[in-house]
Amino acid sequence: MEHLGIADHLHNWTLSIQLDKKEAAHSIYEKLNKHIVEYDTETLAAYFLIESRYHTIVGNLQESRQSLAKAREYEEIFTELQHYKLFFAEGFIYYYEKQYQDAIATLEKAEKYMSPSMEPAEIGEFHLIKAMVYYFLDITSLSAVHAAKAVENFKTLEPLSFLLARTELVLGMNHLDMSDYETAEKHLLTALSTCKKIKNHSLLASANLNLGVLYVTRGLPATAIRYLEDALAGKQKRIELNVLFLLADSYWKTNQAGKAMQAYSEGFQKSLDRDNTKTKWEFAMLHKKYEDRDNFEIVWKEGIEYFRRVNDKYNVRTYSKELAQYYTDKKQYEHATTYYLLALI
Structure with missing residues (x-):
């Protein structure tokens, strides 16, 4: 393969990964991988950094880490941008593993190597992933800040409409969590419109x-x-x-x-069927709330106890608050107090 051909393929591979186009990314991966013995050290360094991200989006996280280890063999010739890509790829793995604290720590290492000369797509993607990590850490304000920065970088890039839609979705979710319903609705409807336009069924x-x-x-x-x-x-x-x-x-x-x-x-x-105990209890409690009122109290008490055992604080608070109100309405104030206290954890 000619050097220019390789560079083009690497660029297209990166773009397909950014846009979550797994089939296109796989096709390019197979094409490039056949010629790996022909690459010089600079190309190999670039290849393995992208290969790591490819393996991440298709769920091969062990292979993703192996690719990063291979990339590190060429770290002495890394550019500043490649140092950034190394830590971003590692943070990307932590994000997929739902190890959000590790993801933030690694993304902050990547941020030290960022510069204004980077492509807007790369800058926007960094802020999008950081926004999503902060969202899952329930740090809503920081998530919204990074999502807004991502929008600024994506909004003029028509080929990256998918990433813009993802960012609008995250912004909508953040404003929903902040009870800013009007702004949330605006962002979510914008995301919906873009998703319909680009025909991305998952998003x-x-x-x-x-x-x-x-x-x-x-x-x-x-x-x-x-x-x-x-x-x-x-x-x-x-x-x-x-x-x-x-x-x-x-x-x-x-x-x-x-x-x-x-x-x-x-x-x-x-x-x-999926052995999902959490949602099994949620559905059971929902049913007792509306249909099987004779068993409402016992099932809700057992459900809340299950959520306490697995340290699901959100569900403990949510269901305890509703059960406390139920007992208050029945003037069973001792029971109500028990569950109001649980709702405060």
């Missing part, structure tokens, strides 16, 4: 789900249903249980008991 389903969450949170279940049904139609396994739970709840709230039972039954069974 489209996520945008619909988060719009559903927004309208459920605002007490508008009838509006939420339309987006949640579209999210379910997207057939994305990673969000399916969340969608079914919110759909069942919204159907019950809008007096559509038949549809609610169908969504509940499907979600509960899939929780069992």
Whole structure:
């Protein structure tokens, strides 16, 4: 392969990885890998840094780390940009592993090698990944700051509409967490529109789900249903249980008991099939809230105890607060106090 040909392939490979186009990335990987013995040291250094990111997006995290180890063999000839790419690729692995504290620490190492001369796409991607890591660490304000920086870098790059849509989605989720519903709606609808335009079904389903969450949170279940049904139609396994739970709840709230039972039954069974104890309890507690009131108290108490055992503080707080209100309404104040205290953990 000619040097210029290799450079072009490496650029296209990077772009396909950034846009999460796994099939295109795999095709380029196979083409480049056949000629690896022909590459000089500079090309090998660049190749292994990109190869690490390729293995990460397809879920081969062990191979991803091996690629980074190979890249480090050429560290003495690294440019500043390649030092950045090394730490960014490592932070990228931690992000996929959900080791978010390690991801932040490594991304901060990468940041030391960033410069204004870098491509806007690279700068934007850095801020997007950092925004997502902060989001999962519940550091909403910093997530929003980095997401806004990502938007500034992506907004003029038409080929990177996918990354812009992801960033708008993260911004919407941040503003939803901050109860800034109007701004959240604006960002989520922008993400939805872009996803439809670029026909990215995975991201489209996520945008619909988060719009559903927004309208459920605002007490508008009838509006939420339309987006949640579209999210379910997207057939994305990673969000399916969340969608079914919110759909069942919204159907019950809008007096559509038949549809609610169908969504509940499907979600509960899939929780069992996937050995997902957390969502199994969530679906069981939802059912007792609306249908099987005779067993409401015992199932909710057992569910809260399960969430305490696994240190799921969010669900302990959420369900304890609702159960405390239930006991308050029944004037059983001793029980109410117990669960109000749990809601404060």
